[in-house]
Amino acid sequence: xxDNSASILLIxxxxxxxxxxxxxxxxxxxxxxxxxxxxxxxxxxxxxEHEPDLILLDLNMPEINGIETLKMLREEEVSSRIIxxxxxxxxxxxxxxxxxGADGYLLKDMEPxxxxxxxxxxxxxxxxxxxxxxxxxxxxxQSNKRSDKVDTSSLTPREKQIIKLIANGMANKVIARKLxxxxxxxxxxxxxxxxxxxxxxxxxxAVWAVQEGLN
Amino acid sequence: xxDNSASILLIxxxxxxxxxxxxxxxxxxxxxxxxxxxxxxxxxxxxxEHEPDLILLDLNMPEINGIETLKMLREEEVSSRIIxxxxxxxxxxxxxxxxxGADGYLLKDMEPxxxxxxxxxxxxxxxxxxxxxxxxxxxxxQSNKRSDKVDTSSLTPREKQIIKLIANGMANKVIARKLxxxxxxxxxxxxxxxxxxxxxxxxxxAVWAVQEGLN
DNA sequence: GCCCACCTACCACTTTGGTGGTACACCGGT
DNA sequence: ACCGGTGTACCACCAAAGTGGTAGGTGGGC
Numbered sequence: 001x002x003d004n005s006a007s008i009l010l011i012x013x014x015x016x017x018x019x020x021x022x023x024x025x026x027x028x029x030x031x032x033x034x035x036x037x038x039x040x041x042x043x044x045x046x047x048x049e050h051e052p053d054l055i056l057l058d059l060n061m062p063e064i065n066g067i068e069t070l071k072m073l074r075e076e077e078v079s080s081r082i083i084x085x086x087x088x089x090x091x092x093x094x095x096x097x098x099x100x101g102a103d104g105y106l107l108k109d110m111e112p113x114x115x116x117x118x119x120x121x122x123x124x125x126x127x128x129x130x131x132x133x134x135x136x137x138x139x140x141x142q143s144n145k146r147s148d149k150v151d152t153s154s155l156t157p158r159e160k161q162i163i164k165l166i167a168n169g170m171a172n173k174v175i176a177r178k179l180x181x182x183x184x185x186x187x188x189x190x191x192x193x194x195x196x197x198x199x200x201x202x203x204x205x206a207v208w209a210v211q212e213g214l215n
Numbered sequence: 216x217x218d219n220s221a222s223i224l225l226i227x228x229x230x231x232x233x234x235x236x237x238x239x240x241x242x243x244x245x246x247x248x249x250x251x252x253x254x255x256x257x258x259x260x261x262x263x264e265h266e267p268d269l270i271l272l273d274l275n276m277p278e279i280n281g282i283e284t285l286k287m288l289r290e291e292e293v294s295s296r297i298i299x300x301x302x303x304x305x306x307x308x309x310x311x312x313x314x315x316g317a318d319g320y321l322l323k324d325m326e327p328x329x330x331x332x333x334x335x336x337x338x339x340x341x342x343x344x345x346x347x348x349x350x351x352x353x354x355x356x357q358s359n360k361r362s363d364k365v366d367t368s369s370l371t372p373r374e375k376q377i378i379k380l381i382a383n384g385m386a387n388k389v390i391a392r393k394l395x396x397x398x399x400x401x402x403x404x405x406x407x408x409x410x411x412x413x414x415x416x417x418x419x420x421a422v423w424a425v426q427e428g429l430n
Numbered sequence: 431g432c433c434c435a436c437c438t439a440c441c442a443c444t445t446t447g448g449t450g451g452t453a454c455a456c457c458g459g460t
Numbered sequence: 461a462c463c464g465g466t467g468t469a470c471c472a473c474c475a476a477a478g479t480g481g482t483a484g485g486t487g488g489g490c
Binding site for chain 2: 095098099101102105126127128129131133134135137138139140141142166167168169170171199200201202203204206207210211213
Binding site: 431432434435436438440441442443444445446447449451453454455456457459460 | 471476
């Protein structure tokens with residue numbers, strides 16, 4: 001806050017890389033590295049102490065990995081924007097990072113000048129993502145299509161309909177009213193679909209349906 | 216299958232645009248427009264009849280919109296790759312299309328040559344997405360962070376823990392064993408968190424937790 | 431015509447879930 | 461030293477969910 005340059009914290013277990021990134025960043029007078037850390041514990045400590053505008057966080061770290069670190073930072077209610085900065089273009093990592101609340105995901109193989117502009121954007125509040133990851137993100141959203149372990153095909157239309165209503169949190173009685181059938185009949189359908197899906201309660205049905213994207 | 220060029224079906228209510236796209240596509244000898252349709256019903260019919268390699272689908276259509284059309288095509292078990300081709304860079308549209316199983320999402324303001332290469336990629340099985348949509352997709356995945364309508368802050372650690380277990384489909388008894396407390400105590404916690412979250416059953420808790428990404 | 435899958439309905443029954451209340455122990459803050 | 465929040469436990473009670481079985485009506489397919 002003393003000057004108008006964005007303060008940055010680097011968390012990465014690789015000293016050489018920190019050095020390089022720091023040099024790069026400080027070529028831009030609008031940004032300044034105010035602290036560095038080589039592991040999660042120290043990173044969280046520095047973050048709490050400095051409350052930087054941006055945190056550049058590596059995913060591959062010994063002991064506690066980046067995602068965990070991210071969660072720890074969120075627990076501490078650090079207000080900084082957290083940008084994951086890593087070599088991993090693995091779908092799971094990207095999705096996990098974003099779900100954990102990352103404000104950006106940049107790959108280490110970016111061109112230096114692109115990195116700088118991305119960081120400036122991030123500092124100004126934009127969610128930044130390496131363009132290479134577009135397809136990955138789209139696939140993550142599509143998640144339903146793939147991996148239908150349970151054979152949803154054996155379900156009758158009525159059963160599918162009731163699954164959706166259960167996934168909306170409705171009780172048997174409410175479902176019965178909505179479909180103009182008796183509660184007993186709803187129970188019959190529920191019983192059958194539980195058998196078919198090999199689940200043990202409507203709660204499991206609900207979470208399964210939501211995760212499968214049956215809306 | 217007769218020749219090795221990719222067959223394409225255009226579904227768009229705008230004849231002029233169909234004409235333009237068709238001309239563009241047929242500049243590439245590897246692709247061929249085999250049919251056109253100006254609405255959902257006709258589109259599905261043509262799709263079933265021709266089973267084209269690719270379907271270019273507009274979202275803004277009278278009567279039945281593109282997303283619904285997409286679902287209808289999936290219902291018919293059409294094997295074609297379906298590429299949404301639209302002006303809408305609206306997050307909801309993109310997400311809905313991908314969740315409904317679109318194999319691509321391209322914006323109409325693309326450069327013609329980029330469109331051609333994207334279509335070629337799509338025909339060869341790649342999921343194609345207009346680069347402009349990256350940030351949008353990322354935001355969709357982050358969905359948890361934003362819009363905490365319910366004040367999750369008032370929950371005690373124990374309650375949060377139990378919410379997660381409920382979201383895993385566990386019964387009170389199972390939760391009790393896992394936490395080494397009595398079932399009665401679990402019920403107490405459930406009762407309290409239902410009040411705090413203003414929900415009416417553990418099923419609602421489960422779907423809320425899953426949607427909020429509390430894993 | 432008959433069979434089969436599906437949807438519907440009713441029954442009795444057990445288990446699980448949710449409500450209301452009281453109570454005690456622990457801990458951190460005033 | 462007292463208070464409030466938290467976690468634990470017990471109780472009784474009623475509501476909801478799930479199980480087993482039987483059974484009638486419908487519509488499509490052989």
